[in-house]
Amino acid sequence: MSEKSGKPQKKSWFKGLKAEFRKIIWPDKDALVKQTTAVVAVSVFLGAIITVIDSLLKYGIDWLVR
Numbered sequence: 001m002s003e004k005s006g007k008p009q010k011k012s013w014f015k016g017l018k019a020e021f022r023k024i025i026w027p028d029k030d031a032l033v034k035q036t037t038a039v040v041a042v043s044v045f046l047g048a049i050i051t052v053i054d055s056l057l058k059y060g061i062d063w064l065v066r
């Protein structure tokens with residue numbers, strides 16, 4: 001990398017990026033639907049748990065402050 005311009009380094013970086021993208025194994029449609037459904041279900045479930053805990057804490061603190 002004795003050249004003063006950054007072009008050889010950029011080409012090398014893009015070559016590496018392209019090589020890494022070739023290694024990716026993309027999921028098929030069925031796997032993608034299953035994984036997406038699982039992520040959405042877990043997110044909704046955790047959101048509901050956090051909401052319940054938040055409400056309980058809010059009412060508990062309001063009761064203590066009175």
